[in-house]
Structure formats: structure tokens, C-alpha cells
Amino acid sequence: MSWKIWSLKKSPWVFHVNVGACNNCDIEIVNCLTPKFDIERFGIKLVGSPRHADALLVTGVGTRQAIIRLREVYRQTSKPCVVFLVGACPCGTGIFYNGYHVEGPVDKIIKEIDPNAIIAYVPGCPPKPEAIISGVVKALSAL
């Protein structure tokens, strides 16, 4: 394993992108930062700019308005990077299936820009913090 991949696994910085979520998954993500779960133990940190990020944490169904911004944010992220789809909505549009405002699912949109993108799915409505942490671990061990 090269030092680049090893260090990426030990310190993934995360940028949170909301593309039309109901805020439930966002609350569960913030939950991961609380003293009970404390993902800073593993070097995971929320950052404010996609330029600093190693992982995009996407929540929400991918509405027509937001998906333009998602494409832009994915292009601005410095590679190599991982995309996490948190919740039922980005994984497969959930209860908004065939909605008039839905452009998703999000993985299709990301694959259109970059066919080799590494995408991890964490289903659930909302997923538990344990599920999110387990998804992060599995995605990083696949690198």
C-alpha cells in the first residue's frame, strides 16, 4: 500500500453537501461528531471547503436546482476523493421516486462526470451513526 493511500485512510476530511435532504440525515451526521461517537478519533474532520476535502458526504434526493451545484462541487474537490451517499434518498431517490423535481439518483449524476468515482452507499431513513461510521470504514478499506 502506498503512503498516499495509507495517509488518506488515516485522515479523511469530509465536506458535507446537501442536495435537497429533509435535514434528518444531516442531524445524524452531526451526531457522529458528538462525544458519544467522536469520529475525530479516526482523524475524520468536517471541513468548510471542497478544496480541502477527501470525501463528499451527500445527503438528499438530488433536486433539479441542487444537482448543478453538486456537479460543480465534485469538480472542485481535489482528487483522490470518495463520495458517500447517506440515506435512502441519494441511494435510490427513496419516497421521491419519479418526482417532478428529482434529477437523481445521485450516483448516476456523479458517474456521468467521472465514471471511475468511488461511491459508498449508506441506506436508511435516516441511517444510524453506527451505520455511517461502518460505511466510512468499508469504503476506505476498499481504496
Added chain:
Amino acid sequence: MNEVLRNLLWLIVFPGFLFTIIAGLLASWIVRKVSALVQWRVGPPIYQPFVDVMKLMGKEILIPEQAQQKIFIMAPVAGFAGVLLLSTMLWRTALAPGAPFVGDVIVAIYLMVIPSLALILGSSASASPHATVGTSREMKLVMSYELSLVLAFIVVIIKSGGQLNLAAIAQQTTVFSISGFLAFLAALLSVQAKLGFVPFDMAEAETELGGGVLMEYSGALLAIWKLVQAMLLVALPLFLVMVFLGGFGTNILAGIGKYVLVLVLLILIKNTNPRVRIDQAMKFFWVYCGIAMVVAILLAITGDYYGINWL
């Protein structure tokens, strides 16, 4: 030839490059760990800052299309050079006060401004609206804290009988007097602002500007900025120890204890305060710290004139 080699060794290995980077990354681990403990969390492992820098070194460097490329790339290097010189000078004075060149307070004040100036240059070259707001805040912040910092050093210079030499100033413990204590408090808060710690982190403001001045930096350039911040974390508290707390003297352990004390004070201030607005920060430094420093200077002059040491 021998002399040249020894000077290079000073700059590159022991108190300079390698040593300051390792000590700085350890100090930034202390910052994260103590913050985590204050918030009742476990916190990151001890190698975390090293891995962060390593990871950033291996990532892609993105340069915005409309950025001034040369300035954007050179700015972190310039800041790095400034803080490297500062820290080498300080450690050399702390560990070998009798050496021929030991530098004075004025040089240190100049070198301390270089990282902030480089940050302003680099972020204003990055053509990002968020970074522009961060730049304007950083400029105002530099103008406000420099006043109280310089006034605090004037108090020390008066107390030490007009000495500008760092080694001579480090001979005495200025903090054990009324004016010295006031000056130490003002300098501590100015250093807090210089390090970009909460309550004075409005230039970076992760939750509000998304990284502010560092917004557009990625990969190795961001890693250099992280190293600059880590090295400032070594140099600035060490400078306070030299100027106010009597330096290292003969006992190295006591010196390190003083350094950790100042560092933990800074971390506790960081963890118990909210971010202030830029106008509140300017008012704080110019009006409150300014008045306190004028009082301290008057006390120091009176004490010097009548020979009363505790004033």
C-alpha cells in the same frame, strides 16, 4: 567552512526546520487533544497532525483559473520562510544566550508579521469571494492586534532599562509586576489573534466563510499553510516565554513547562469563548487593550524613574 556548516545545521536540523516542524505538529496535537478533553471526547491519536500533512502532500493541487498564479503559489513559501527564521532565532537565543548573533525584539516583531502578510497576499490572489471577505478581516485584525502587541513590548523594554536584546530581556521575569502583568495579558490575547484561534478566528471562520483565507488552497500548498500554523504554535508562545516569563535560563525543563503553560492558557481561552465580530475585535484591541497598555507604560515609566520594581 566549519562555521558555515554549523550555521546550516542550526537552520536545517536542530532548532530550525526539522525540529520546529516536529515540535509544531506535536503542539497542534496538544491543541486538538486538549480541546477534545474539554468537550468530553477522546480526541485524535498523537500521530494525527503528521498524517494530515502527509495526506495533503499526496493530493492534487488545484489552482483557480482566475487566480494570480505566481503569488498564489509563492505566498505559502514566503510565510514558511518567515516563521522558520523566527523560530530558529528564538530557539538559538533560548538555548545559547551567549552566541554572537542573538537578534533583538524589533527583528522578531518584523518576522512575526511575515506569515500574516503572506496569508493576506495569497488569499487575495486566489480570486474567491469567500477568501476576499477573509482577507479584509485578516487585514483589519493585523492592524488591530499589532498595536497592543508592540505597546506590550515597549513596557518590557522600559522595565529592562532600554534593552532591545532578546537574551538580555530574557534575564528578568517581567510578569511579576503590575505593568508587566497587564502587558502579558494584552500580548497573550494578541498572540491568540495572531494564531487565528477562537475568539479571533473570523478570518478563517470554518462555519461562516468555509475556510476564509485558506478557502482555495489544496494539496501541498495547504499542507505548507498547515505547517506554518503549526510552527507559529511553537514560535509565538516561546516568544512570550522569552519576553515575559524569564526565558529558559539554565533549566531546560522549567522552560518547557513555561511554554506548555502558555500553550494550555491559549487553548483554554480558545475553548471557552465564541467567535467575535471583526468590529468587536478592533474595538477590543484599540480601545480596551490600548488604554490598558497606556496605563501600563505610564506605570512602568514611573516605576523606572523612582526605582520601584513592582510597579
